Amino acid sequence: MKTQEKVMITEDDFSIGDLISVARHHAPLELSMSVKKRISQGRDIVERFVEEERVIYGITTGVGENSKIKISASDSRELQKNIIMSHACGMGDPLEKEIVRAIxxxxxxxxxxxxxxxxxxxxxxxxxxxxxxxxxxxxxxGSLGYLNHQAHISLVLLGMGEAYNQGVLTDGETALKKAGIKPIELHEKEGLSLINGTVDMTAIGALAVYDAINVLKASDIVSIISFEALKGTYYAFDPKISKVKRHPGQKKTTDNIHKLIENSEITEKFKDYRTQDALSIRSIPQVHGACKDAVDYVRTIVEREMNSASDNPLVFDDQEGARAISSSNCHGEAIALAMDFLAISLSELAKATLSKILRV
Structure with a gap:
């Protein structure tokens, strides 16, 4: 993937490649005019709720067990700051910088x-x-999980906490000042929204998927090097075999193998060296293909989540009127299961690749 000069958040779906460009390769991030308008329209709804003094979780009420307590606009703003401060209670070594950027x-x-x-x-x-x-x-x-990560990030928005500026760790206020950035004061619902959602696990998952795709490519190459070193026969990679086993990953792997061994004197010389290779060699298309299908599935789940609203509550203004709906879109079960599947597939790939290397 080539690094983009600029990544724009638009009405279109945001991809893992877009995230990698900004988080890992430092491409500048911008909001399109249509997205800016969409954000402002959502804010108008919240301000209407505040003006009308509607009872809405996290906007005109406390949070958690205090959701039964109605609060004023001024108290709500103080609450938003307190939400950030109370949840920023993590411990231990820091997350890698690219992970923080991705989140x-x-x-x-x-x-x-x-x-x-x-x-x-x-x-x-x-x-x-x-x-x-x-x-x-x-x-x-941190026992608060994703709330902890996003709270520490949000502290810096307020000129609090700690942050790196040009590689130097300092207090948040100084880091912002050196970068020419003014801290903000949170308004109604903003503290809650900043720490809510599945953005941390989605960001980490996206980085993992991107790296997994590169591991899959490398595994094909490493396996074919082992195949040649072991004087393997390429008959097991006949396209007819993949045609009757209808998994797209297997076909992709078979096609890739043929590209890798094209014009190889070694594979041609030893094609009839033995009747049948060891299972770890002849099953490269089946094992690698299944892992590729698994990663493709995980990528689909992650990119769906990347483009989903995962806050609580969510605000809407449509034919049914303006309203806020409390739900559990902030739950990360879809990403959690996908990450388990990714771990299983990469473990299987590592085992299969290692077995071929050990045979050489």
């Missing part, structure tokens, strides 16, 4: 859908932190 990008993408009802200023400020490479110090461990 911030996914926070921006999630909020840009307009269903969270945060201010455009808040989303733009988070994008500015990403583009100026201010990287919050985010402890890896």
């Amino acid at each position: 911030m990008v996914m926070m921006i993408k999630n909020l840009s859908l307009g269903y969270s009802g945060v201010r455009l200023e808040t989303v733009e400020r988070l994008a500015e932190i990403v583009n100026k490479d201010v990287i919050p110090f985010v402890p890896r461990e």
